[in-house]
Amino acid sequence: MRKTSLRSRIAILFTLVVTIVLVLAAISFSYFCRLHFERKDTLVLTSKVSAIEQILSTEKIPSRRIAASINNIVENSYGITAVLMAEDRPIYASGNASEEIINSLSRLLGQRWALDVSGSQYSGITKSLDATIDQDNVTAFLALDVTHRVHFFDMIMEWFFYTLFASALLSGILGFLLIKKGLEPISSLSKTTSTITAKCLDTSVSTESIPEELHELVDNFNEMLVRLDESFVRLSGFSADIAHELRTPLNNMLTQYEVWLIKDRDKADYKEMLFSSLEELRRMSRMVDDMLFLAKSDNRLIVPNLGKADLAKLAESVVEYHEYLAEDKGVNFDLSGNAAALVDAPMLQRALSNIISNAIRYADPDSTITIELSAKHNVSSIVVSNRGAEIPEFHLARIFDRFYRVDTARREGSTNNAGLGMAITRSIIEAHRGKIFCNSSERLTSFSIYLPNKPDDVTPQVERPCQN
Structure with missing residues (x-):
């Protein structure tokens, strides 16, 4: 299986980072915008409830005058619906309060609430009114119609997802191209190092055209070349020395055999020849043993019995x-x-x-x-x-x-x-x-x-x- 290239990996990571940042930015934007409007709605609704409570503290309920005053408060603000209930019985409802809305109020829990009625979205507030005349347990329900705002946020999120997809795609393409351009020094370095062979290990890679981030890599590579060059020189000299040291006793033995085979000799001469050859063979054997010892030492195979x-x-x-x-x-x-x-x-x-x-x-x-x-x-x-x-x-x-x-x-x-x-x-x-x-x-x-x-x-x- 072919591995993903470094350019592709960085481009994918770059695209992921951009996507995550955009998503977090969109979530933050949506959250703070909704929080801002909710606080604004609470402020508007609270002020209206306070005004209604002030009216109810001066006259009995119900009366046409109170109803007119409340209607005046409600109608001066766009999209506000108001309902007053006493012991689960509506005693006042604004003109835009439908029967479905009134029936849904009994199910609401909590001081702040949201309601969806027939496709319309409402943001409301519930408050018990204590300052009333001849009425106990009067509860005010006020709501703002926020349907247009919900639709606006839905449209914004839809546009965001389209923009997110286009931004991720564009950032991936641009990131790949820019990363490819940024990695050109590595390609140049790779081409330079590919020309280095065992015969030119004494060369070094220049850092003049290499970015600062790659200087340490190039320096380490040059140091490695120096070590390899020294190792090759030692290995070459080592091979030549082995050949030289083994050639000397072999030449001595060959020369002796050639001289002694020129003519017939007695047993004592042959015995002397064998002793001389044996000495040369022992010398080579000791040399081979020493070389094996050094080879084991190089591979950390020599373990002292301490x-x-x-x-x-x-x-x-x-x-x-x-x-x-x-x-x-x-x-x-x-x-x-x-x-x-x-x-x-x-x-x-x-x-x-x-x-x-x-x-x-x-x-x-x-x-x-x-x-x-x-x-x-x-x-x-x-x-x-x-x-x-x-x-x-x-x-x-x-x-x-x-x-x-x-x-x-x-x-x-x-x-x-x-x-x-x-x-x-x-x-x-x-x-x-x-x-x-x-x-x-x-x-x-x-x-x-x-x-x-x-x-x-x-x-x-x-x-x-x-x-x-």
Whole structure:
């Protein structure tokens, strides 16, 4: 089923608003006009009743003189009908008071009333007259003939409905045209964005000809293009790095096989060839495992098995593992402080191992790698520092990117040297809802890890999926 366009929706809403406003205006006009005439009728009828009451207070009823005086009062005002009744018996009726009107008066209740007799409409008032001579319980009924006014209001309402229909139709057509004109900038924006492809994500949409209400949308769209461009660049570089890293061990294996197959060799040579190939295969396997780990991390599939851990003991185990490698280079360790945190111990050991092995690799010979532990404000920190060549400022922003190396010349055959170690480290720390930073100045490079040590601080945050 085809959905209604935005123009049509706004035009329909505009038509509804106009119609509702006109209806409310008509109802208000009709109500206040009727109220005005009713109050005017009450004022006229009340004054006439007071005049009749004054006459009846001076003479007996009935008498020709009183009848003449009342007729004079009634006939001086157009459309007034008067009837006086004593104990449900009419004692006076004006000349325009028909028998049907007189018979209907006994059924009336209330001081103000409306009566419909033979198609004529009357607005009347009822009042008991106390100031009379020799008569008790005299009731005066006075009514105004408002037939012409009722017909006038009926005609006005009929004209209103015709006008309402024409106004709604006209407002809908004009609203649709005006809204179409007002939405032209969106159509222009749509045409501009339709020309953007993956090869030109670095372009941006200008806001010069865009209305102010759409500036935020255009700004957000331009920011999205920047993020997409960065993602495409990283993805392209990532694909190239994967191909490069996998090509190196494959080329090594192909070259070895070609050399060894040139002539026959003994079993020891073939065994050596298999061991060399096995080493290359293990390297590729570790690289694939690292890539799968990072892919899971990107999709929030890495869920740490949290438990309270002594960070000092955990760091000691990592130092012991790298002790022989450090001795070969003459590097010492200085572990100080103590702290505890809610962590997945094997995952954090892997992250610390990546940082410490990196520190050993780039530390000055006969220097000391310091590992400082501390806890403050429900946050535990681990700071690993080493003396050595500084990392330039422009490298620090990308040091945790995949396959990124500060020194591309150093490829010693380790998986970490492929440029995945720091990316994995950051993924592990972020999976713990922690933070990691790198600083390098005055030949001192430090990696600082901050981890929460309370359960509430590490509650996993579920990301909302993209919605269509």
